[in-house]
Amino acid sequence: MPIDFSLTEEQKQLQALARRFAREQIAPIAAEYDQKEEVPWQIVEKLHEVGLLNAIIPEEYGGLGIGMLEEVIIGEELAWGCMGIYTIPMASDLGITPILLAGTHEQKERFLRPLTEKPALAAFALSEPGNGSDAAALRTRAERDGDYYILNGTKMWISNGGEADVIVVFATVDPAKRHKGVVALVVEKGTPGLSAHKLHGKMGQRASGTYELVFENVRVPVANRLGEEGEGFKIAMNTLNKTRIPVAAGSVGVARRALEEATKYAKEREAFGRPIADFQAIQFKLADMYIGLETARMYTYYAAWLCDQGLPHAQASAVAKAYASEIAFKAANEAIQIHGGYGYMHEYPVEKLLRDVKLNQIYEGTNEIQRVIIARNLLKE
Structure with missing residues (x-):
């Protein structure tokens, strides 16, 4: 099969849509929201209106079901307008991806469809105050209690952490097991015991919300686990x-x-x-x-x-x-x-x-x- 470097008509249309959106909606307000250190929620709403928010969600669950190349094409355009603002939908896709990779049909229906029905975000919570690159050294604990896990610990540097309706949290059932003890749990916004604290004073990407997430006896149903225990890493x-x-x-x-x-x-x-x-x-x-x-x-x-x-x-x-x-x-x-x-x-x-x-x-x-x-x-x- 010959190599073809041209874009399809659909890809060109997506590129044109994203380019126009970046020039007309993002670039004019980028400096303002950088200085204010605020998330421009009106941009999130407009991204939803034009279909560029959470677009990687499959059509089966209400999304566009775009591929990675289309995601890249859109991403270049939005980041041209403002990398900080682009991080908002990019981090939402980051939170969606583990559900796409490891979620059951029922979990995808339950967690992903609501993200297509309104302007809503997802988040990915892996890093902690004491570890970032050493992702297997988690300290956030997930203790099994019947049909629930009890989460206790702190996550750090979580993009969309305070805005997200759905957060995929990585915790350990036993720190001694390192990567073999990691579990992936979907935590929904408003769950008792979960609190989000916005981090201020970032060097850049200030229009994107970055948070410390604290879990204090947060009860998460086992039904919210992605894959099996030990598969989280x-x-x-x-x-x-x-x-x-x-x-x-x-x-x-x-x-x-x-x-x-x-x-x-x-x-x-x-x-x-x-x-x-x-x-x-x-x-x-x-x-x-x-x-x-x-x-x-x-x-x-x-x-x-x-x-x-x-x-x-x-x-x-x-x-x-x-x-x-x-x-x-x-x-x-x-x-x-x-x-x-x-x-x-x-x-x-x-x-x-x-x-x-x-x-x-x-x-x-x-x-x-x-x-x-x-x-x-x-x-x-």
Whole structure:
């Protein structure tokens, strides 16, 4: 079968819809909500209206059932408008994915359909105050009590944690068992004993709500467990192997925005009697930004294609996430350099691009962890 790099008509339509939404709805308010550190709920409502919220939910449960490549196409566009705002639907897809991977038909009907009927979000709660990269070292306990689990512990850095209607929580039945003791439980908003505390003072992505979640004797039905006891760690890792690809897509969107802003400014700004775009030093910066952007996008598409084909994609996902996020950070940094002193000020959007995309190198597995994954796969081969 020949390789085809063209998008289908449906994919082009989704891209156009997301691009228009980012330009008309997200970009104009991005700076405002970054400064206010508030979630723009009206954007969540509008994403729901146009069908771009929770779109990975299968049609059987009320969603669009889009594939990973479509998710990537949409993600690049929304992140172009604001990486922080894009993180809201991206983190919701992160919370939905373990239910898609390990949930029964009844669980999918019960937890996913309500997320398509109104503007609603999901969340993924794995990290804790004392561990992030060491995901098997969980301290949040899930003690069996008849038909319930009793949850006690704290989760940290949880995107959408305070807004989500559905939270997939990873806990341990016995810390000594490490990954073999992890269980995945779906906790619904408003469950007694669950409290959410918003974290303030983030460097970037400030329009996305990040929370500490505290569980105090939270009773969760066994019927809310995904898979069996001991399968939670595998569910979490399989989820992240998929959802690192949309992080890469967001990074591509930021890199594209950085290149566009830098190119525009280089044509307008004059020095020594001519636009700075005439100087080879600036031209080389723009050329390198373009090389990185195109390479990152192509590899992100490749990782998405592997995922959609049902082929092994953990390695490609790690490469895409690490490479795209680093390329985007470099592009944002160069955009600031091209803007000079103005790039350091809120007046221009490039300083926000740098602050926002730094987190892409950290969440859903730091880029150091991505290199561990890549190296282990290489050594297995």
